[in-house]
Amino acid sequence: MKPVKTYEAIGLMSGTSGDGLDIAYCTFWKNDKWHFEIVQAETIAFPSKLAQKLRQSHLLSAEQLALLDVDFGAWMGTQVREFCEKHRLAPLTVCSHGHTVFHQPHLGMTKQIGSGWTLRENAGFPVINDFRSFDVALGGQGAPLAPVGDHLLFPDYEGCLNLGGISNISMVYKGQRIAFDVSPFNLLLNEIAARKGLAYDDRGMLAATGKVNTTFLEQLNAIDFYTSKNAKSLGREEIEGLFLPLLEKHNDSEENLLATLVEHYAVQISTVVQQFFPPANNRLLVTGGGAYHAFFIDQLQKKLGNETTVIVPEPSIVEFKEALIFAFLGVLRINNEINTLAAVTGASRDSCGGVYYP
Structure with missing residues (x-):
């Protein structure tokens, strides 16, 4: 029997929430289908000065942004090298999402920083x-990219919901994988938690004590983003232009604002699930930091009823699924296989994206 080829790759994820760098060393192999193992993984918090620069990166001058691009690549490379030395690992490649500064696909532009050459030299x-x-050059949104991983690595679920700074969902509909951003998530929840001196609302305990502000809820649900039928994605620009101004208009308690956001998210996500999933016996895989928001998970399950079961997997998948998938996108890139789906992004064709620094 021919031995199965394995691929060892590291995935790096710096999410929209901007709290740290996820590093996941993963092994992939394929027989009848793709399989994976997350061998080692950890999250490394950004140093305070770097975190501040990343949060303000869209306000920097061109020269300052170019310097941050190099500095961030060097910092990531150093973290990878130390991670590999500590665990005695030697990946085939390091696959980096980078930190998104600008994302305006309607203008043909998206910008993730973290210099590839500098990352390569520091990582080794x-x-x-x-x-x-x-994908953006092909007329697509350049996002979301996870659906290929969802399709090939998690085929036993009708849908995959990721709850990071932004919520996004991936599913098979009429025989085709589709995916899109659904709503903000931790970006707004953490914004409100910060008013009480907290990094986040642990397990949603504050939200659970609040009452829904119906006026605020109606205004949130009326935002134009939710009526768009095209391939769509949410970025910092939409959060700052559409959601934050609305949030700042309401002088309500933090608990009530959090409860209202949770209700809003549960309404929007359950509406999508009920629209696109089969009538019954569905399984929805939920990952990302929001999967630990027990109050939201409970509210979502109530809205979905018995037709769809919400499943929160083991912590390594909850916390590192995105890093796992970027490692996998890199493996597909090495093999010149499709890693970006036009049905998801709205591009003119499927593609194999990623710049390789050998």
């Missing part, structure tokens, strides 16, 4: 990054 391993630009 080949690097693949810039997974989004090719």
